[in-house]
Amino acid sequence: MPQDDDLSSFDAATAVHRAEGGGLLARLDPGWDVGGGILNGGYLLSVVARAAVRESPHAHPVALAAGYLRAPAAGPATLTVQPGPSGRTLAHSLVTLADAGGPALTVQATTATLGSGPSAYSEPMPEVPPVEECVSVAEHRDLAPPGVQVPGLSLQVDTRLDVATAGWAFGRPSGQPVLRAWMRFADGREPDPLALVTFADALPPTSFAMGNLGWAPTVQLQVFVRALPAPGWCLVEARSSEIAGGWVDEDYRIWDSTGRLVAQSRQLARAPR
Numbered sequence: 001m002p003q004d005d006d007l008s009s010f011d012a013a014t015a016v017h018r019a020e021g022g023g024l025l026a027r028l029d030p031g032w033d034v035g036g037g038i039l040n041g042g043y044l045l046s047v048v049a050r051a052a053v054r055e056s057p058h059a060h061p062v063a064l065a066a067g068y069l070r071a072p073a074a075g076p077a078t079l080t081v082q083p084g085p086s087g088r089t090l091a092h093s094l095v096t097l098a099d100a101g102g103p104a105l106t107v108q109a110t111t112a113t114l115g116s117g118p119s120a121y122s123e124p125m126p127e128v129p130p131v132e133e134c135v136s137v138a139e140h141r142d143l144a145p146p147g148v149q150v151p152g153l154s155l156q157v158d159t160r161l162d163v164a165t166a167g168w169a170f171g172r173p174s175g176q177p178v179l180r181a182w183m184r185f186a187d188g189r190e191p192d193p194l195a196l197v198t199f200a201d202a203l204p205p206t207s208f209a210m211g212n213l214g215w216a217p218t219v220q221l222q223v224f225v226r227a228l229p230a231p232g233w234c235l236v237e238a239r240s241s242e243i244a245g246g247w248v249d250e251d252y253r254i255w256d257s258t259g260r261l262v263a264q265s266r267q268l269a270r271a272p273r
Contacts, residue, residue, distance in 0.1 A: 008189035009156055010198070013043070016051045016079060023078055024051050028099070030074035031152040034215070038071050040153045041218040041267075042201025044105055048095045049197050051079040052109035056091045060193040063110040064223045071217070072097065072104035089113075114193060116228040116260075125255040131182045131233055134160035138186070140169060157202050158186045160233075165209060173211035177240035177248075179203045182233045191229040191256065193263075199236055200252050200265035206240040207248055207272050214272025216248055221267040232257030246271050 007015065013029035032043040049061040077099045084092030090112040097105040128134070137159040162180035167173055183199050184191065191199070200223045205216035235255045240248055248271040254263040 008185065009187050010046075010185055010189055010195065013156075014047045014050050014194065016047065016054055019078075023080065024054070026051070026077045026079060026097075028072060028074045028077050032156055033074075034151040034153055036215070037074065038215065038217075039074060040151070040198070040201060041066075041068060041221055042198040042223075043153070044068075044072065044097065045107065045201070045221060045223065046194050046197045047077070048079065048097050048105060048107045049109065049194055051081055051097075052093050052095050052107070053111055053194075055081040055083065055093060056111040057086060058089075058091055058111040058113050060112060060114045060225060060228075061109060061197060061223075062090070062112045062114065062193075062225050064197065064221075065108040066221045066223075067106045068104070068218050068220070069106065070101070070104050072099040073101070075099065077104075114225065114228050116230070119260065122261050125235060125259045125261075126180065126237060128162045128164075128180055128182075128235060131160050134162055134182055135166045135169060136160050137169075137181075153202060156186055157198070158184050159202065168208045168211060168213070174209050175211075177206035177209050177243060178238070179206055179209055180235065180237045183236045184233050190231045191234055191262075193225045193228065196225050196229060196234070196254055196263040197223050199234055199254055200263055201267065203236060203238045203252075205248070205269065205272060206238050206250050207243060210243070212272045216269040216272050218267050218269045221265060223263065223265040225263045227256075227260055227262045229254075229256035229262040230258045230260070234262070243271055 082094040160182040252265040
């Protein structure tokens with residue numbers, strides 16, 4: 001598979017190439033894990049989104065509905081894109097990501113061409129401390145509780161937790177399933193729609209804020225990209241409305257450096273044990 005040393009870490013890790021037989025290939029990067037070698041769901045969805053865009057007449061992913069069938073292994077993967085209806089403003093497709101064990105994700109993808117014009121209406125971005133007053137996940141990885149592995153994702157995505165939602169990291173969970181953080185790629189790559197897909201699942205599980213630090217595997221994830229993000233840090237907020245019966249929901253909102261809402265997501269996951 002061809003490599004390009006000039007690619008950012010994210011672009012290299014989500015690269016999709018044409019196989020000799022006409023299909024699409026990717027190499028899932030083990031450095032984007034959430035612990036224990038389990039690859040982050042947002043990262044995997046970005047790989048799928050890149051494949052959908054590659055096979056579309058439109059430039060950006062705008063709506064993705066993913067079913068996570070199982071956790072794929074790092075290494076070679078195939079992507080099958082089944083085209084759906086396509087028009088001047090948007091196109092649909094069904095994308096399946098598979099590894100040697102079979103299908104791992106199925107995604108209904110809608111692509112279009114996004115802009116950065118003003119909103120007709122938008123709820124304001126929350127008031128949070130500036131980046132320099134927030135808590136760096138990577139710089140405080142030594143505080144991880146015994147048995148909690150530091151995810152590779154935290155070294156790829158520079159995440160600065162709002163101190164108001166970071167008590168769990170210091171043994172003082174708030175009891176409210178809400179997390180907020182400034183976010184950007186650690187190597188300085190600027191955000192774009194594909195990056196927003198990863199950011200839409202890049203925070204720790206909201207159950208961490210409740211003091212439950214276990215893995216919360218995603219079952220379904222929907223991501224909506226609303227606009228082209230401006231350069232700089234993005235503010236990412238995740239909150240749950242119900243944790244019950246072994247299930248947890250998470251709603252994300254993402255604002256760019258200008259305060260513009262640029263992406264949203266909603267997922268259902270298994271609650272940590």
